Amino acid sequence: MGEKSVQKRKYIIDKARTVFSEKGFKNVTMKDIVDACEISRGGLYLYFSSTEELFLSVLSDDIGGDDEEAVLAAVSGNATAGDMLALFLKEQKKEILRKKNNLTVATYEYFTLHKAAVSDNPLKRQFDTAVRIVEKLIETGAQSGEFYCENPLGCARNLMYVVEGLKITAGTIGVTEEAIDKELMYVLEGLVPDELNN
Incomplete structure (x- = not known):
């Protein structure tokens, strides 16, 4: 993964952390993440296939x-x-x-x-x-x-x-x-x- 991709992934994780902290886990959709990141749905799916995968990445980043x-x-x-x-x-x-x-x-x-x-x-x-x-x-x-x-x-x-x-x-x-x-x-x-x- 190139430096630009690494930075984009980190950006998505940081924005998702805020969304998960505000809405919990079960109420978050991929659309919520797309909206928070101001990226396309396809852009998000390049990095994460589900809210579960994204949430686990947020947790791994925090722990x-x-x-x-x-x-x-x-x-x-x-x-x-x-x-x-x-x-x-x-x-x-x-x-x-x-x-x-x-x-x-x-x-x-x-x-x-x-x-x-x-x-x-x-x-x-x-x-x-x-x-x-x-x-x-x-x-x-x-x-x-x-x-x-x-x-x-x-x-x-x-x-x-x-x-x-x-x-x-x-x-x-x-x-x-x-x-x-x-x-x-x-x-x-x-x-x-x-x-x-x-």
Whole structure:
């Protein structure tokens, strides 16, 4: 694919992201994408054959694999596990509060309608990656005495279930920044040793 084609494909994906974030998955048609991109139907079909193919491309574009390596590299540096966990959760909070181009509702619609094999589900891969990041941060913090946790994997999963629940809540009924902070702090308070809480 030439440079011009690569740029056109990226343009279509960027415009489609906005359409999917506004309308969800099931209500989007190829005509919606054609209109948003201001291209011909044939021009769109040169790159994508269906809204499903396009949506999966949008998701693949959004779900990066470098986060885990970046966090693990940072942990091996000067930052404490607590600092890194706070930074990770700050990024999650931004994603929860993001109104524009938020694909949460569309993503859950898609995977409700299309029961993809578990190994093919990019949402599951993203969740599992986040759990591994949090688990590593909790383990590192527990080793340094910053945290107390007998089950880092269970705690990491619990924290990410809370984050995912907040994403859905934000995209459906709404959630305040204060409510997000309270829910995340409730989970994190369980990690701090009692002597540091007093």
